[in-house]
Amino acid sequence: MQFRIVIKSEIGKKKRVLIFLGSIIAALIVSGLFLAFLNLNPFQVYIAMLQGSVGSVYRIEQTIIYAIPLIITSLGVAIAFKMKFWNIGAEGQILMGAFMASYFALNYSFLPRFILLLIMFFAGFIGGAVWGIIPAFFRAKWGTNETIITLMMNYVALKWVVYLQYGPWKDPNAFGFPKIANFAKNAVLPELFGVHIGWIIAVLLTIFVYFFLNRSKKGFEIAVLGESVNTARYAGINIFRTIIFAMVLSGGICGIVGFIEASGVEQTLTKDITGGVGYTAIIIAWLGALKPQWMVLASLLFAILIQGSSYIQSAFGISAYSAQLLEAIVLFFVLGSDFFTRYKLIIDWPSLLRRTKENGK
Amino acid sequence: MITVAFFKAAIIAGIPLLFATLGEIITEKSGHLNLGVEGMMLMGAVIGFQVGYTTNSPLLALLFAAIAGALGALIYAFLTVSLRANQVVSGLALTIFGTGFAGFVGKSLMGMKMTDQFNYFFRDLKIPGLGDIPYLGEIFFNHDIFVYLGYVTAIVLGLYLYNTGKGLNLRAIGENPAAADAASIPITKYKYLHILLGGALCGLGGAYLSLVYVPVWQENITAGRGWIAVALVIFSGWNPYKAIAGAFLFGGLDIIGFRLQGTAIAISQYIFDMAPYVATIVILVLVSLRKSKKNAPPKALSEPYFREER
Numbered sequence: 322m323q324f325r326i327v328i329k330s331e332i333g334k335k336k337r338v339l340i341f342l343g344s345i346i347a348a349l350i351v352s353g354l355f356l357a358f359l360n361l362n363p364f365q366v367y368i369a370m371l372q373g374s375v376g377s378v379y380r381i382e383q384t385i386i387y388a389i390p391l392i393i394t395s396l397g398v399a400i401a402f403k404m405k406f407w408n409i410g411a412e413g414q415i416l417m418g419a420f421m422a423s424y425f426a427l428n429y430s431f432l433p434r435f436i437l438l439l440i441m442f443f444a445g446f447i448g449g450a451v452w453g454i455i456p457a458f459f460r461a462k463w464g465t466n467e468t469i470i471t472l473m474m475n476y477v478a479l480k481w482v483v484y485l486q487y488g489p490w491k492d493p494n495a496f497g498f499p500k501i502a503n504f505a506k507n508a509v510l511p512e513l514f515g516v517h518i519g520w521i522i523a524v525l526l527t528i529f530v531y532f533f534l535n536r537s538k539k540g541f542e543i544a545v546l547g548e549s550v551n552t553a554r555y556a557g558i559n560i561f562r563t564i565i566f567a568m569v570l571s572g573g574i575c576g577i578v579g580f581i582e583a584s585g586v587e588q589t590l591t592k593d594i595t596g597g598v599g600y601t602a603i604i605i606a607w608l609g610a611l612k613p614q615w616m617v618l619a620s621l622l623f624a625i626l627i628q629g630s631s632y633i634q635s636a637f638g639i640s641a642y643s644a645q646l647l648e649a650i651v652l653f654f655v656l657g658s659d660f661f662t663r664y665k666l667i668i669d670w671p672s673l674l675r676r677t678k679e680n681g682k
Numbered sequence: 683m684i685t686v687a688f689f690k691a692a693i694i695a696g697i698p699l700l701f702a703t704l705g706e707i708i709t710e711k712s713g714h715l716n717l718g719v720e721g722m723m724l725m726g727a728v729i730g731f732q733v734g735y736t737t738n739s740p741l742l743a744l745l746f747a748a749i750a751g752a753l754g755a756l757i758y759a760f761l762t763v764s765l766r767a768n769q770v771v772s773g774l775a776l777t778i779f780g781t782g783f784a785g786f787v788g789k790s791l792m793g794m795k796m797t798d799q800f801n802y803f804f805r806d807l808k809i810p811g812l813g814d815i816p817y818l819g820e821i822f823f824n825h826d827i828f829v830y831l832g833y834v835t836a837i838v839l840g841l842y843l844y845n846t847g848k849g850l851n852l853r854a855i856g857e858n859p860a861a862a863d864a865a866s867i868p869i870t871k872y873k874y875l876h877i878l879l880g881g882a883l884c885g886l887g888g889a890y891l892s893l894v895y896v897p898v899w900q901e902n903i904t905a906g907r908g909w910i911a912v913a914l915v916i917f918s919g920w921n922p923y924k925a926i927a928g929a930f931l932f933g934g935l936d937i938i939g940f941r942l943q944g945t946a947i948a949i950s951q952y953i954f955d956m957a958p959y960v961a962t963i964v965i966l967v968l969v970s971l972r973k974s975k976k977n978a979p980p981k982a983l984s985e986p987y988f989r990e991e992r
Contacts, residue, residue: 326988407770465970468717468770469913469962476906476959484952600778607771640789645782652775653757660765 326664337662344658348651355646359639366633373632374625380632382515386586388624389519390415390578390595392617394602396530397449397574399611403534404567405547410456410471411575412599413478414449416592418576419583420482421448423501423590426508426583427490434507441508441580449576450569452478457568461561475599482592490590501590510585517585526574531613533570543567575599597645601627604652623648688941689821689934693829696933698723698887698895698904700832702911703918703925704839705751705883710915711843712876713856715984717773718758719884720908721780726751726885727892728784728791731899735794740803743893744886751885752878754780759877763870766986777908784903791899804828804894828894833926835883840922852876856980859987869987884908906959907936913962916969920979935961 353363374384394411401408421444429437452474459465485501492502510517534540542563546553553560582594605623609616630644702719709716716722730747734740758776761767804826808814813823843849854862855872863869891903910932918924935958942954 409774459967459970463967463970465967466916469909469916469966472909473913473959473962476909477956477963480952480956480959483955484950487952488950600774603771603774604778607768640786642782642785642789645778646786649775649779649782652771652778653761656761656767656772656775657765659767664766 325667325669327667328664340658340661341655344654345651347658348647348654351654352647352650355650361637361639366637366639369633369636370625370629373636374628378515380628384621384624384628385516385520387627388620389516389523389585390582390598391602391605391620391623392523393519393526393578393581394575394598395605395609395616395620396526396613397571397578398599398602399606399609399613399616400530400534400543400567400574401453401571402606403540403547403611404543404564406457406460406564406567406571407468408453408456408471408568408571409468409603410452410474410572410599411578411602412595412597413471413475414452414572414575415579415582415595415599416475416478416482417448417452418445418573418579419448419590419594420478420485420579421445421576422580423504423583426504427502430505430507432507434511437507438510438584441584442577445576445578445580445583446573447576449579450573452576453568453572454565457565461564479592482590482594485590486592503589504584508584509588510581517581519581519585522577522581526577527613527617530574534611534613539563539566601648604648608652608655626651686817686820688937690824691937691941692934693821693825693930694895694933695936696930697829697832698890698907699911699914699932699936700836700926700929701887701890702884702908703914703929704836704922705880705887706911706915707880707918707920707922707925708839708843708852708876708883709755709880710920710983711852711856711980712873713859713980713982713985713987714759714762714873714877715769715773716755716758716762716776716877716880717770717912718754718776718780718881719773719911720904720906721777721783722751722754722881722884723888723891723904723908723911724780724784724902725754725888727888727903728788728899730885730889731791731794731796731892732787734796734800734893735791738797738800740800740893744889747885747889747893748882749885751888752882754885755877755881758881759874762986763873763877766988769984769986781902785901788899788901792901794899796893796897800893801897826894828890831886832890836922836926843922853980856982859982863987863989884911887911910958910962913966916979917962917965919969932958932961 349367356363356366373380375381394415397414398408398411422441425437425441425444429440432440456465456467456470456474459470460467487499490501492500494502510519512518513521534544542553542558545556546558546560546563550560553563578598579594583590587594601623605616605619608619626647627644630647631641633639634641634643702723705722706716706719726747729750730743733746734743737743754776757779758772761772762769806824806826809823813819815823843853851862851867852872854865855867855869859869888904891907892899896903914925914928914932918928938954938957940951942951
């Protein structure tokens with residue numbers, strides 16, 4: 322045997338961070354090779370990405386607008402992931418939240434702004450929560466695989482919004498163009514410091530989820546259930562109720578994202594309102610180890626990556642999909658690097674050399 | 683509406699699902715849940731199309747589509763087998779990668795069409811004898827060779843899994859890797875080979891979409907079929923033979939919305955477009971309702987195996 326793998330004992334925080342940074346650097350190097358293959362100077366591209374995302378006040382604002390849905394959605398899915406409930410359905414939960422919020426925005430715009438926005442907020446929460454309860458119920462009741470169900474529900478929600486957009490909700494004043502009417506002024510989130518106030522909601526939710534997961538009884542129960550169903554049962558935790566509760570919260574928080582994006586960014590409901598946030602948030606939750614403070618950081622990094630990619634798209638003529646490729650490459654490396662925090666690779670050099678020599682003969 | 687032509691079209695729509703489902707079955711039998719099916723299908727679809735478009739050779743297109751799918755699976759296999767990374771997240775990452783890859787490579791192929799000569803290769807070929815059976819012959823045995831390849835693959839995989847020693851070894855690894863290890867089955871090698879084979883099949887499934895089914899390159903050509911395949915694996919109880927039925931059932935659901943257009947049924951096409959996804963949910967719930975030992979997933983599915991941790 323030329324090499325073997327042994328389990329490491331607990332490693333320090335410093336080393337863990339070093340391994341994480343190392344994997345990011347490795348990912349940047351591999352992506353750089355890819356860029357070089359396209360006849361681009363990777364350093365120029367990376368610098369341009371930074372300039373495009375944080376190079377001016379306006380661009381920073383744009384980057385933060387990208388970061389808001391990522392932060393909130395990753396908070397939402399993290400609650401489910403803590404329970405080892407693979408909620409891949411954030412996309413659908415966002416869409417249904419946006420749908421519910423839009424219903425009030427389009428039909429009750431005569432209400433005072435604050436009241437209307439408050440109603441839309443809760444409508445968004447409920448839309449997402451309902452979309453979260455359905456797979457939670459099946460899982461809790463019959464152990465149905467939630468990964469696929471939540472995913473399929475994304476498509477159902479998407480088709481539903483497409484149906485509305487091309488059918489009953491189509492704006493008659495849009496000259497036949499399949500779009501839903503823009504919201505009235507009353508239904509649009511106000512701005513503070515150049516960014517819609519979704520950022521305040523994001524900050525408050527981050528604090529809330531932090532305390533919920535770390536300090537509350539319910540949060541603890543969710544974590545126990547995630548670690549071991551049997552332990553949870555012995556501890557007298559009501560498993561059915563905990564699963565439902567966690568998914569109401571998880572889906573509901575994702576639904577709020579739908580409200581924010583519809584009201585603050587698009588100012589209408591469209592089928593493209595999620596922009597793949599639901600999937601990116603899964604990665605962010607994973608990268609942030611389900612810890613809200615790290616997830617905020619990861620969201621900002623990804624927002625820089627996305628905003629930077631859309632900038633280099635016009636500056637260098639790189640496909641918009643390069644962002645997705647970069648995301649995936651970073652993710653591959655971080656996933657792989659986890660190995661080095663848990664295991665140690667011991668290479669037996671003498672026997673390896675002997676073996677090579679024998680093969681050489 | 684429900685005519686021979688409809689059933690025939692359902693078979694064709696089911697073929698990409700069949701390949702992907704078979705690929706995922708063989709992967710999951712080795713104990714690995716690869717959620718990257720959608721990504722591997724897209725990689726196969728775009729590479730198959732690119733190669734077919736430039737070389738005008740159907741065989742090369744299929745070969746490279748399979749290789750592309752397998753390369754996607756190789757990333758997954760390295761992460762989850764060698765580095766023991768989380769299988770769910772690794773699979774998702776692969777889907778994101780595949781989507782980005784297909785979008786990136788496919789940008790210059792947008793709206794391109796295959797040549798007539800190429801399409802001629804995938805023309806309908808009636809199987810003598812079987813093709814003459816009334817109704818059934820037209821539905822099942824008057825197709826392009828890719829469809830027949832799907833039938834053959836399903837049957838060969840079924841025979842491999844249930845009637846060969848190697849298939850038994852593979853199932854042992856998926857059920858109880860420690861016991862398989864003790865029986866000195868080379869676990870890592872088996873896992874790699876079958877994950878790669880699974881990826882190649884997914885790549886072929888994607889290639890059917892881009893080369894035969896559509897056959898014009900368009901963005902996100904798979905439209906969630908990879909995920910439906912993951913569900914079909916559960917539906918078919920990890921059995922390649924049952925996967926044939928499942929794939930064709932969902933092929934039918936896939937086209938029903940389009941087929942109902944302009945008929946007396948006054949429901950929007952967009953509502954019917956939900957059918958395959960809603961049906962997947964319903965079927966998964968039904969499957970979980972009646973749990974049987976025979977249709978159970980491999981016991982060690984998505985649990986990493988590490989000899990020293992026994």
